[in-house]
Amino acid sequence: MSRHFRRAVIGIAVAVLTFLGLAGPASAHGFTSTVYVHVTEGEDNRIRTKLELEYDLFVVSAADYEKDDTLFRTGDAAFESGDTAGQAAALNARARSAVAYATERFSVVSGTENCTPTQVGGFTMGRREGVPYAVLQLDWACPQGGGERQVRSALFPDSEGYVKGVKTIATYQLDGLSGSAALDAAHPAFSLEQPWYERFWEFFRLGAEHLLTGIDHILFLLALIAGSRRLREIVLAATSFTLAHSVTFLLAALGLVDVPGRVVEPVIALSIAVVAGWHLWRIRLRGGHATDLEAGGGHFSLDRAGWTRLGVVFCFGLVHGLGFAGALGIETAWSWTLLWSLLVFNVGIEAVQLAIIALVFPLLAVLRHRAPTAGLWVTGALSAGVAVMGLVWFVQRVFGI
Structure with missing residues (x-):
């Protein structure tokens, strides 16, 4: 040679x-994040969703959404100190901004009509892989006979410039049905009545993309x-x-x-x-x-x-x-x-x-x-x-x- x-x-x-x-x-x-969602039966025939959102990312995004850096500064101080109570308090003090950001990008749809969300309780805190996560519970009132119910997520899009390739991992137990789904920018919605093969294809695709990226x-x-x-x-x-x-x-x-x-x-x-x-x-x-x-x-x-x-x-x-x-x-x-x-x-x-x-x-x-x-x-x-x-x-x- x-x-x-x-x-x-x-x-x-x-x-x-x-x-x-x-x-x-x-x-x-890469610098990304994962949103976790669990969908269950709510009261009065409503649908309840439990959202888990990476805390520091949620605070920054919500503050930017409302053009209010008070939430960012308060939340950032609580994050740096590791004060769980302070983190929850920062979100609850600006609950309107935080919930508005979340429900603008996450929704439950019945047929062609959007269901109406109501926050249940205040924000609480949890952890995922050692990272603080904010927990937000919402009840969704859907019109009767509206048609197929879907969950849609566009939380923390690439356009915000903070993270890229955010995925939403959802599980649900509703009306005798149970399942799981993986959402991203290319596939932002799933049906609560989706066939098993569609749900499995989503996870097959997610696994393939995960290794490739x-x-x-x-x-x-x-x-x-x-x-x-x-x-x-x-x-x-x-x-x-x-x-x-x-x-x-x-x-x-x-x-x-x-x-x-x-x-x-x-x-x-x-x-x-x-x-x-x-x-x-x-x-x-x-x-x-x-x-x-x-x-x-x-x-x-x-x-x-x-x-x-x-x-x-x-x-x-x-x-x-x-x-x-x-x-x-x-x-x-x-x-x-x-x-x-x-x-x-x-x-x-x-x-x-x-x-x-x-x-x-x-x-x-x-x-x-x-x-x-x-x-x-x-x-x-x-x-x-x-x-x-x-x-x-x-x-x-x-x-x-």
Whole structure:
């Protein structure tokens, strides 16, 4: 392989990784937020919704909506002090502004007519993944015989400039029906009478989008692919990763696991660096000989090192599963409906994971077969870049940079 070609290959790999690094912030999934909604029977045939909204984001957005920075300043002071009572008091003191903001962007519709909301009690506070959340309960009076009932959410849109890609995770138990749904800007509404396959499609799509937009998870997968010479190796590694994060997902759904994001996120970043560094270590161990590493010699059958690698991947997969679970705020005990939706979410993740493997691994396999030295340099450069990004993210997440 010529020196110019080698430099070009390394340059391309570095450029791709730089782009991914710039596209992906220190947080695993970008500066975003999740709204949680539970829909139940209210009094006098009304529909009751319980909204959980990230507190500091809600305060800023509501203050901007009313052009009243009093709410922002009071709420910000309460947020900084961690005073739960003060946080609730700040919202209750400006309840008109806060409720107006929420009901302007969140609604219940019966047929073509909007239902009328009434706040139930005052604002209270809760927590999701260690973050303060404001709890707002509303009763909705809907016209009789109005038709199909829908829930619509456009809370915290991108246009406000505070966060991007906000998702609303909704569950409902109403008139003998139960279900769950995932809403975003592209799919802002769901029917309380929606068929099961529509509900499952929403979670499949959400799972697929979650992996595609989770740059750190993609880099982890690329590190696995770069370090696998044979199809059997990547299949075993991907299966180990899948089983691990599925286990964590189920434990979270059962309410048996609750690990703060401030712990999960740095470990995810560290896992990227470790798995990428594993391949670099193998290159150094073999003296950088392409014939050993890339041509498919017998040195790398599933020996002790291979089983150790699978064990490491499995352990880190458990942590990634906590990251996937955290994306949906899974902290409460499961229901069968929510559990099935979460499993479909997981299937969406696996579909994208398999698609990435099917796209990238054959290209590397052909390169390794036709030009072993080039394959070595490409996978080495890819692993080095991924390892660096993982370490950078690890430092950023540990120190909150």
